[in-house]
Amino acid sequence: MEVYFGHFNRAMRDMVENWKKNSGSKRNIQKDILDMAYDSAVYSLIGSKLDVNVPYHGMDGVETIHIKDCNARTMLDFSKHSATDEFSHDRNFRNNSKDKHCENLCKNMETLQEALTGLVEARVAEISNGAEKRKTIVDAAIGLVLQGVLEDVNEGVQNGWAILNGAHLSCGNALTAALYYLLRNPKSLEKLHEEIKDELFEGKDISLDEIEAIATHEKLHDLDYMSYVIKETLRLSSPLYGKAMKVKEDLKLKSGFSVRKGTIIYPNNC
Structure with a gap:
């Protein structure tokens, strides 16, 4: 758990450093947080960022965009599709439908799947050549195949990514909602700030480099007011699509x- 929480901290640090670098400029905070959550999921998947552009099939044609944006749009398209009566009666409806929205959705999901397969194949080649193992989903799946637990490494990775993909969207949406409610309630924001400074940082001024070692899963779990803020956010605003x-x-x-x-x-x- 701490390993994957470390991946989240790493992505969070990347976002904060980017904010500091672009201080004074206008930001789309929701997109920044969702991008951070996506990077966290990818770190958990392969141990590094995935920085490539891919084609996205939309109603206005095909455009080349960053894979994280393609993933976000495709997940949104899928959430809209999954809320239809057709999907509720037949989960394979999109695969057989001639509707343009369904055709585009299938093409985009295939693009993302091919990118994931390419990552797996590249990592298998690295490990075969003696690369050091990482604590990631891909390396774990490869290890399970070598142990005979899994027959197909791609199947294991696809299942792992399906969980991560849903988790990063839910996490990003929840964080965005929490920040929105805190900014709407300055007293609550100040109370949370005081709890973090007094109980987590013990009254000290902590640098960005020190936060990762201090903000562990267990320590954050012990912050009562932070837990209350998260629970209240989830009560007021579900992070789930559908x-x-x-x-x-x-x-x-x-x-x-x-x-x-x-x-x-x-x-x-x-």
Whole structure:
């Protein structure tokens, strides 16, 4: 867990350094945070940034954009598709449909899959030539294949990336919402700032280089007000894509779990 949290800290540091470098300029904070979360996921996947341009198929034609932007647009396109009645009845609808939106979605998802496959093949070649192993999803999948646990390294990586991709979007959306609510409530922002400075940094002025070693998963988990801010953010604004639904009556599931009337739910369409 600490290894992957370290990847997140690394991406966060990249974002802060970029903000410092471009101090005074106008920024799209939401995009910066989502890009940071994407970089964190890619660090967890391969241990380094993925800095390539790829074609994106849109309704206005094909354009070449950075892969993180292609991924963001494709995930948004998929979320819109997954909220349709056609998808709810047939998850393979897009693969058989002649609708232009579905055709473009399939092409873009294929582009992202091919990029991921290329990364895996390149990393397999590096390890075969004696490269040092990393604590990443790709290296873990390769190790499982060598141990006979997995038959196909690409399948393992695709499944791992599906989880990371959903996680980075949810994480980025949640962080953006939390920052929005904090900026709308200066007293809450100040209280959180005081908790971080007093309890995490112990009243000291900490440099950017020192934060990674101090801001561990366990220490952040112990910050009560930060936990409250995150929980309240998730209550007010779900970070999940999909078609929200309101429960019309009290439900009692077979598992024993109860869902109260009026609860907003977001189905898992993945």
